[in-house]
Amino acid sequence: MARKPADQSVNRDTILHAAADVLRRNGYEATTMKDIASEVNLTAASLYHHFRNKDDLLLAVLEGGLDLVIQKIEPIVNSDISPTEKLREMVRLHVLTLTHNTAVGAAMIFEIRPLMNLKASGRNGSHHSDDFIVKRDAFFAQREYFEILFRRVVQEGIEKGEFREVDIPIYTKSIIGANNWVAVWYKEGGRLSGEAIAELIADGAIRAIKAD
Amino acid sequence: MARKPADQSVNRDTILHAAADVLRRNGYEATTMKDIASEVNLTAASLYHHFRNKDDLLLAVLEGGLDLVIQKIEPIVNSDISPTEKLREMVRLHVLTLTHNTAVGAAMIFEIRPLMNLKASGRNGSHHSDDFIVKRDAFFAQREYFEILFRRVVQEGIEKGEFREVDIPIYTKSIIGANNWVAVWYKEGGRLSGEAIAELIADGAIRAIKAD
DNA sequence: TAGATAATCGAATATGAATTTAATTATATC
DNA sequence: GATATAATTAAATTCATATTCGATTATCTA
Numbered sequence: 001m002a003r004k005p006a007d008q009s010v011n012r013d014t015i016l017h018a019a020a021d022v023l024r025r026n027g028y029e030a031t032t033m034k035d036i037a038s039e040v041n042l043t044a045a046s047l048y049h050h051f052r053n054k055d056d057l058l059l060a061v062l063e064g065g066l067d068l069v070i071q072k073i074e075p076i077v078n079s080d081i082s083p084t085e086k087l088r089e090m091v092r093l094h095v096l097t098l099t100h101n102t103a104v105g106a107a108m109i110f111e112i113r114p115l116m117n118l119k120a121s122g123r124n125g126s127h128h129s130d131d132f133i134v135k136r137d138a139f140f141a142q143r144e145y146f147e148i149l150f151r152r153v154v155q156e157g158i159e160k161g162e163f164r165e166v167d168i169p170i171y172t173k174s175i176i177g178a179n180n181w182v183a184v185w186y187k188e189g190g191r192l193s194g195e196a197i198a199e200l201i202a203d204g205a206i207r208a209i210k211a212d
Numbered sequence: 213m214a215r216k217p218a219d220q221s222v223n224r225d226t227i228l229h230a231a232a233d234v235l236r237r238n239g240y241e242a243t244t245m246k247d248i249a250s251e252v253n254l255t256a257a258s259l260y261h262h263f264r265n266k267d268d269l270l271l272a273v274l275e276g277g278l279d280l281v282i283q284k285i286e287p288i289v290n291s292d293i294s295p296t297e298k299l300r301e302m303v304r305l306h307v308l309t310l311t312h313n314t315a316v317g318a319a320m321i322f323e324i325r326p327l328m329n330l331k332a333s334g335r336n337g338s339h340h341s342d343d344f345i346v347k348r349d350a351f352f353a354q355r356e357y358f359e360i361l362f363r364r365v366v367q368e369g370i371e372k373g374e375f376r377e378v379d380i381p382i383y384t385k386s387i388i389g390a391n392n393w394v395a396v397w398y399k400e401g402g403r404l405s406g407e408a409i410a411e412l413i414a415d416g417a418i419r420a421i422k423a424d
Numbered sequence: 425t426a427g428a429t430a431a432t433c434g435a436a437t438a439t440g441a442a443t444t445t446a447a448t449t450a451t452a453t454c
Numbered sequence: 455g456a457t458a459t460a461a462t463t464a465a466a467t468t469c470a471t472a473t474t475c476g477a478t479t480a481t482c483t484a
Binding site: 027028029030166167169170171173174175176177178179180181182184185191192197200201204205207208209210 | 239240241242378379381382383385386387388389390391392393394396397403404409412413416417419420421422
């Protein structure tokens with residue numbers, strides 16, 4: 001009856017990757033459907049066979065990226081290593097994921113301003129399906145959750161006396177900011193590997209919070 | 213002969229401020245001339261009396277913001293306080309400027325992706341005057357300079373034995389990233405004042421680099 | 425007051441981008 | 455092989471936005 005996707009056909013996932021790439025290069029608003037389509041040798045019209053519209057597509061990219069990092073971070077939080085080692089690993093993996101999945105990573109962390117803005121008041125007479133609104137809100141909730149994972153570990157470290165009594169939200173945001181910033185400047189083939197960068201940043205994060 | 217700007221007329225600076233506001237809210241690409249014009253009770257057409265075009269206007273915003281921070285930071289670098297105190301002050305002022313000049317600050321630090329992109333290869337068939345290209349490159353040079361100011365102090369601190377031997381570029385970028393991230397989440401009237409936030413972040417920056 | 429120029433606007437232009445539609449091609453299953 | 459459906463496209467539609475232009479209004483200097 002139904003036809004299965006042909007092997008040579010471009011699937012949803014391929015498009016998402018391409019979109020992530022373009023997103024990283026051009027930013028949310030500057031990314032056009034044609035840009036994305038070209039990347040996978042399709043026409044813009046074809047994309048609508050896979051995604052309802054541009055917002056849906058781009059949001060899917062962001063969701064994917066965010067989920068990926070969370071998947072990496074989450075197990076660490078729930079493991080039974082010390083808070084210090086937890087934090088080190090979390091920062092390390094956060095940064096590493098950003099450098100490895102440059103596209104997805106950068107998109108995930110970065111191009112959220114227009115979305116946040118939409119949240120605030122939906123400026124231009126943009127029509128957004130309820131479905132989109134729901135997904136977008138879920139995305140923001142996930143971002144919250146991502147931050148909460150860090151806060152939890154910081155809290156734990158303070159309670160166990162491994163960390164000094166920092167202002168948890170501020171410290172957490174600073175660390176995440178430093179990590180995310182990597183997505184802004186990182187270029188493959190630079191002086192340091194993603195690994196090396198991740199180590200260095202993780203080290204700084206720990207030093208900033210270690211109890212005296 | 214020539215007529216001087218009338219008092220009630222909207223001047224270049226007012227427009228720049230308004231543009232910075234919109235820029236912070238909507239991002240580079242999503243910012244329309246009409247948005248900016250409305251903010252100062254003008255029509256989009258009127259803006260062209262003050263600025264050649266959109267790029268010129270937005271670039272002027274970014275330049276302004278960047279210059280402002282540099283003006284704050286520069287004297288500290290050249291003062292004769294200790295590297296530790298220099299760094300603390302620099303971070304503090306960087307963050308403080310971001311929170312105070314929310315608009316300018318955020319715009320300055322943030323909406324650079326499209327510009328960088330333009331730099332890379334000028335995707336869409338965009339026509340950009342030589343003048344614009346020059347200004348844009350100068351802007352990027354200033355950004356470099358801003359970072360160099362930090363690196364210089366870090367270097368000095370290492371040489372004087374106040375700081376541990378960090379990887380200077382990575383540490384510097386991390387600090388700047390953490391600072392800039394404030395522009396992403398800071399909202400006026402939150403739990404902490406800009407001052408308080410600035411202090412906390414500066415403190416973390418120092419702890420991360422202090423010699424053991 | 426007159427003349428010059430600044431500042432502004434309404435309307436027209438041009439263009440780029442998202443999205444829709446109807447048609448075409450490919451491939452799975454029967 | 456027949457047919458239903460997936461995948462894709464070219465072309466048309468719609469709409470928002472940057473930008474231009476000519477006209478209008480305000481205010482300065484002489």
